[in-house]
Amino acid sequence: MVKSLRSGNVYPASANVILYTGWPQVRDYDGRTHSSDLTAFGDDYGIKLVKISLSTNAGEVRRDAQSILQAAATTEALMSKSLLLKRRRKLIFEVIPIVYAPNLDGPRIDDGEVEFADSESELFRLLKTSDQSLDPAQRDEVQAIIEGAKALGQLADADDDDELHPIARAYRDLEAIIYNFDASQRSVALTGIQGPQRIRGLAGTGKTVILAMKAALAHIENPNAKILITYYTRSLRDIIERLITRFHRHFAEVDPNWENVHVRHSWGRSNVPGVYRDTCIREGIAFRNFGDVKTKRDPFGSVCRELVEAHPPAPFYDVILVDEGQDFPDSFYQMCFFLAKGPRDQKQIIWAYDELQNVFDVKVREPEQLFGDDRDGAPRISLARSLPPGTDTNDFVLQRAYRNQREILVLAHAMGFGVYKAPVQMLENAKHWEDVGYDVIAGPFTTGSVNVVERPLVNSPSTLATPADVGLIDIRAADDFGSEVEMAAHEIQRFIDGGLHPHEILVVSLDDKAARSYFSALSKTLAACDIPCNNIINDPYSEPPFRLDGKVTLSTVYRAKGNEAAVVIVLGADAAVLETRTGRNKLFVAFTRTKGWLRIFGVRSRTFAALEAEVAKARAKSPRIEFTMPDMTNLNTIQRGLEEKHARIIEARRRMDRMKDELSLSDDDIASLFTEE
Structure with missing residues (x-):
């Protein structure tokens, strides 16, 4: 492949x-x-x-x-x-x-x-x-x-009406751009390597889609192989199964055999399959649920560590794919190592993560740390050691973010780092900014230096032609809780009147304590307008579909991770704690769920006023981010984690993309240059 x-x-x-x-x-x-x-x-x-x-x-x-x-x-x-x-x-x-x-x-x-x-x-x-x-x-x-990119087009809703409202027309045109692989995504999705692989990229770069395609292709190549694709956010199961089904139907014209393709939550519950739960059943040991270990500092990490240390599981899967890898403890990766068949350098373990999307304050970890040491003292997984001869890399970086509008992604980064107030986290250096798709305009990136980065359009190519009277971003303060709910309901009605479907709208509460109150009040208000809701936090003990046709989705940040919508309405933004990494990351995750429009609401307060000021400053400077480099010893540094050879490859690709864009060259023009040489 x-x-x-x-x-x-x-x-x-x-x-x-x-x-x-x-x-x-x-x-x-x-x-x-x-x-x-x-x-x-x-x-x-x-x-x-x-x-x-x-x-x-x-x-x-x-x-x-x-x-x-x-x-x-x-x-x-x-x-x-x-x-x-x-x-x-x-x-x-x-x-x-x-x-x-x-x-x-x-x-x-x-x-x-x-x-x-x-x-x-x-x-x-x-x-x-x-x-x-x-x-x-x-x-x-x-x-x-x-x-196989054609299969993705089936995710969009078909509209035959030539007289679409400008809002609906703008969104349908946008989806035609989003649901199409670029060269980097195609290369990662279609490249088969015998051994471990790492895929990293920002929100919206296609990591989940690529993993689903890899699962479908592996199933077609060997229908009898046992394939696992696992994730952290429970609401992801539905979208992953739909993606695998679409890819498999596209190439094989039949549905996958779910007896051999397992889409599993990492933990599971007593009545819900999961990687840890299934492993306990196969090994004949007692399954421990959250209630058993909720007093532990790292509940899931503790149960996985207990299993690995006391009873390393037998190999079971031919291919293991891990989505949302940034959220998993080391011990979960170590459990996956034992579950994967084959010698350590040929184990088909593929994990994807976004180092800027972790809402649990966990630092990026290299494979040597994730998987631990083998019995001979050597790392169980080493990307450099397992790289097959003649293969360029098994550590892929996706720079182009298709999901988010450029202005929203730049805003999300500025808010996530806190660059226009007091930074709470920062990328390691200039090269790391380039890894995530920015051009470095100025600055040595040393403590106290003023630095400028800019996100080029080539790395955020999805452009929404929003009507002039419908702003891409809107942030507004309400006088009280009831007024905030009314503002949200009004925006939802406006977009539905504009031709969007209710299930293309996502409401995210940043106030965890008030989330149920927000959603209860909003559901009642919308019900009066005959707009039903899918409140996915109603049942915390199951894995409900994140999207139900004809219903507006109501979710917390934690359930929204990995999902997306045409419109995202953020409620309770005044509850975001701007002085903490967790608070900043919640803003980042909420903002980057939208493919189109973003609405930010909260009750008028000092915190919300500070948030409004930061948003205004970030938008004024977009698509650039300007900041003074903080003292990294006092911050959570998001480590770059690229080996030198891989870093050079990423840099070469970035420069080639830039040259192609500036000189209007095609991939074939570039290929012909190498051929002539």
């Missing part, structure tokens, strides 16, 4: 061609998996799927021919679902299966359905056969189908 670089060896340097190895993978009606060893797709060449058959036996070569024919037939069927790629009910280009069999004894095979090549020159001739030229929109459509 490795996506290759563009080729300059077979095709002319000017050719717009992408090569894939081991891709696509498809499933036939009998459940067998078929894949192409090499797939070439280009504007003027159609799609060529190549199976490399090194056998000398004609029967084995014919079996390979049937396999690549099945892969081609399924690929053609996928393409045929798009009206953009059809003319007179037929595809406008060909999907051609090719078998490369250089060692075949006996006469050349010619069955009329599959092209056969017995030499490199013949293979190159077939690959270079021209076909119908595609325009940019058709090319993007083909690429989205091949790589």
Whole structure:
């Protein structure tokens, strides 16, 4: 499942061609998996799927021919679902299966359905056969189908009304941008590495989507493998299962086998599956719930540590994917290490995290700390040690944030760090700012220095064309609790009147103590307007779906993590403790849940006035953030944690993206430069 670089060896340097190895993978009606060893797709060449058959036996070569024919037939069927790629009910280009069999004894095979090549020159001739030229929109459509991004478009609600309200039209246009992989996301999602991987990125960079796609692809590749995808926020289960289902249906045209694909909360409950609970059952030991250990400083960490130290579990999963990795204790990672099959450097453990989204004040930890030491004293997991020969990296950084509008993301960072008041946390250095998608404009980043960073549009490319009378961000103080609830209800009604669906609106309470009161009052107010609500904190002992069609979602920050909505309305913002990292992070998480509009409400107070002043200053300086570097010894420093080689790769990618943007170059232009060299 490795996506290759563009080729300059077979095709002319000017050719717009992408090569894939081991891709696509498809499933036939009998459940067998078929894949192409090499797939070439280009504007003027159609799609060529190549199976490399090194056998000398004609029967084995014919079996390979049937396999690549099945892969081609399924690929053609996928393409045929798009009206953009059809003319007179037929595809406008060909999907051609090719078998490369250089060692075949006996006469050349010619069955009329599959092209056969017995030499490199013949293979190159077939690959270079021209076909119908595609325009940019058709090319993007083909690429989205091949790589699975097309499945994401199904997450959006379909609207056939050409006379949409400007609010609804702006949001539908935005979703078309969000639900499309960029080159970095595609590379991470489609790259298969035998061994551990780490994926990091800001909120909205696609980490959950990538993990779900990896789970679906691993299931297609080996339907009998046991695959685990786990998470911290209980409300994430529904969206993860929906994503895996969409990807799996896209490529295999059937639903996943949930007996082998486990979407599990990390802990679980006595009546709800979870990684820890399931492990206890398999190992025949007593399961401990929160009530048993609630007096412990780290309840979940303590039960995982107790299990690992007293009874290391037996290997069970072929692939383990961990979302929201920043929230888990070390002992949970160590439990996952034992649950994963294979030698330590080949264990398929893939974890993703956002070091800026932790609401539990836990520092970023390197793999050596997360997984601990093995019996020989060496780290159980070392990314550098396990990097396969010839592989660039197994430590991926996603810089482009598609979920949030640039102004909102810059605001969220400024508020999360506290740069316009008294910083409570800070990135390690200038390079770390670049890692998360900013350009360094000025400053040495030493204690007391004045520094300026700017978020370029290329790293926040999703732009919402909001109507002139509908501000992207609004912050307002209410006179009292009741007035604040009325303000929220008015905004919800406004967006629904503008064509948004109730389930595209999320209300987040920053005041944990008053959350139930807020949601009870708001639910009653909205019910009078025939707008139902999905209050996900009503039942704290289950994993309710975060989104229910036709209902406004009401959530705390902790339940909202990992989820998103077109509109986010923050209630109780006056309860945010601006002097603490936890208070700042709650603001950051709440703000970055929105794909579109942000509303911030609170009761008039000194705290809320301070919050308003910071928001105003941050917006005035956006897309830049200006700050004086604090004394890092007095702060929580968010560590960069990149090994030097990986850091150089990230820097090279950042500079290439910048050069492409400034010179209006395509990926193929860049590829041709390397080819010519």
